[in-house]
Amino acid sequence: MALGAIAFVGLGSMGLPMASNLAAKGFSVRGYDVRAESRAALARAGGTEAGSPTEAAAGADALLLMVVNAAQAEAVLFGEGALAALAPEAAVILMATCPPEAVVRIAERVEAAGRRFVDAPVSGGVVGAEGGTLTVMAATSEETFARVRPILDALGTRIFHVGTKPGQGATVKAVNQLLCGVHIVATAEALSLAEQVGVDLGVVLEILSGSSAASWMLRDRGPRMLEETPRVTSAVDIFVKDLGIVLEAGRDQKAALPLASLAHQLFLATSGRGEGLLDDSQVIRSYRKLNGQG
Known part of the structure; x- marks a missing residue:
């Protein structure tokens, strides 16, 4: 079945380039965001502005x-009425990072209204959203997955069907964010120690990036930890939220997550000093405070 209009709600730092990519690849996209400038940016990219979530969803x-x-x-689905405005058997694709149990509750209400539900969080940040190279972790029925696959392919290059039950995609994303958050904090701790003894951090990064200590986060966030005000591709407050979701998932499953808990505390400390909107690499500032360096 060919897909008609697509509604997109949430045109932020990731949502706007995602919606723009869909429009650039030939999809009819109606987008809504509370910020008028974001709606206008989508229109310039080939999409259509909507005045409300319900207007965006009408017949989509x-x-x-x-x-x-x-x-x-x-709020968008049930409070604003976007769910009821969709075409019969339309698919609701939740791509935000949410607690698994919350995803299950949303899915039940969506499916009770006769619509399909896809639990499809993404990884790859702003860079992946802009380049259309996101990783998508989708949980839904085989039939619905096949139906929405063209949309997912327009947004990412690594599309995974991780299960058929709502919440499974959210859980896989939580596992991903656990490792990401811990790896960022571990990188900050290592570089803080090197900084404390006064060695050249550029050389240290070169050594670590080519050794068994290397990780994707070390290579990506490490250089930004050496910058005073790096470009924000993922904010500190994102990991305050996401690691909170990780810990909630751990409590639900009665799984001990001590490393995730410690990493969460360091992001919280950074945010608590008013630095929550800085790039997440700046969690290193918490180590500098702990070690009397700043």
Whole structure:
């Protein structure tokens, strides 16, 4: 079945380039965001502005949600009435990072209304959203996955069907964010120690990046930890939220997650000093405070 209009709600730092990529690849996209400038940017990219979530969703075959959290998704779907405005059997594709249990609750209400639900969080950050190279972790029925696959292919290069039950995609994303957050904090701790003894951090990064200590986060965030004000590709507050979701998932499953808990505390400390909107690499500032360096 060919897909008709696509609604996209949440045109933030990731949502706007994602919606723009869909428009550039020939999809009919109606987008909504509370910020007028974001709606206008989508229109310039070939999409159509909508005045409300309901207007965006009216008769659409799919609704993509790239909102901040589960509460916003619920407000759009049930409070604003976007769910009821969709075409019969339309697919709601939740791509934001949300707690698994919240995803299950949303899915139940969506499916009770006769629509399909796709639990499809993404990884890859702003760079992946801009380049259309995101990793998508989708949980839905085989039939629905096949139906929405063209949309997912327009957004990412690594598309995975991780299960058929809502919440499975969110859980895989939580596992991903656990490792990402811990790896960023571990990188900050290592570089803080090197900084403390006064060695050339550029040389240290070169050594570590080519050794068994290397990680993707070390190579990506490490150089930015040496910059005073690096470009923000993922903010400190994103990991405050995401590691909070990780810990919630751990509590639900009665799984001990001590490393995730410690990493969460360091991101919280950074945010608590008013630095939550800085690039997440700046969690190194918490180590500098702990070690009397700043």
